[in-house]
Amino acid sequence: xxxxxxxxxxxxxxxxxxxxxxxxxxxxxxxxxxxxxxxxxxxxxxxxxxxxxxxxxxxxxxxxxxxxxxxxxxxxxxxxxxxxxxxxxxxxxxxxxxxxxxxxxxxxx
Amino acid sequence: xxxxxxxxxxxxxxxxxxxxxxxxxxxxxxxxxxxxxxxxxxxxxxxxxxxxxxxxxxxxxxxxxxxxxxxxxxxxxxxxxxxxxxxxxxxxxxxxxxxxxxxxxxxxxxxxx
Numbered sequence: 001x002x003x004x005x006x007x008x009x010x011x012x013x014x015x016x017x018x019x020x021x022x023x024x025x026x027x028x029x030x031x032x033x034x035x036x037x038x039x040x041x042x043x044x045x046x047x048x049x050x051x052x053x054x055x056x057x058x059x060x061x062x063x064x065x066x067x068x069x070x071x072x073x074x075x076x077x078x079x080x081x082x083x084x085x086x087x088x089x090x091x092x093x094x095x096x097x098x099x100x101x102x103x104x105x106x107x108x109x
Numbered sequence: 110x111x112x113x114x115x116x117x118x119x120x121x122x123x124x125x126x127x128x129x130x131x132x133x134x135x136x137x138x139x140x141x142x143x144x145x146x147x148x149x150x151x152x153x154x155x156x157x158x159x160x161x162x163x164x165x166x167x168x169x170x171x172x173x174x175x176x177x178x179x180x181x182x183x184x185x186x187x188x189x190x191x192x193x194x195x196x197x198x199x200x201x202x203x204x205x206x207x208x209x210x211x212x213x214x215x216x217x218x219x220x221x222x
Contacts (some may be wrong), residue, residue, distance in 0.1 A: 002153070045209060095140075
């Protein structure tokens with residue numbers, strides 16, 4: 001069954017607001033990744049995290065690999081309309097990826 | 110720069126029909142994967158192929174078969190489609206062990222009626 005618990009499942013925000021989402025697991029992962037999926041497309045990698053405690057930024061996106069290696073969060077600052085989509089966390093296990101349920105982000109202009 | 114190409118993009122099947130979803134990558138990747146995406150469930154691994162000539166079951170393999178035809182191509186077959194297999198199917202590829210290097214196709218939306 002699903003091994004990653006991602007929350008919230010959906011978010012409705014105003015343009016310009018900051019966004020925060022997180023992912024937790026009952027087991028340890030060696031690598032955490034965050035993907036974004038636009039409508040009608042496959043997921044695209046946003047950020048990859050390789051070390052416990054690591055904090056990584058990519059433009060307006062910031063993600064952290066939890067110290068326990070069982071959680072990660074993604075923040076988006078000053079949201080813009082093109083941030084709309086579904087965000088997935090994923091953890092590496094045995095050279096394969098396990099995905100969270102996704103967070104659907106909707107932005108009101 | 111084709112990346113990962115999936116065909117068809119859309120398909121409607123009747124219960125009991127069979128079909129094969131095609132996937133091809135042109136990045137010389139070793140590993141290929143098939144996922145299904147359902148609302149509220151994220152992406153779940155159906156089958157994967159770590160390298161040419163090998164295939165292994167993922168989290169939800171029942172009702173599916175796969176063929177790694179060559180290094181470029183990895184197909185997914187539904188022998189007798191069921192409504193529970195209505196989903197969006199994604200193929201992905203990567204170099205072996207490089208999980209950050211997954212490249213996904215744009216998906217096949219399958220409806221079984």
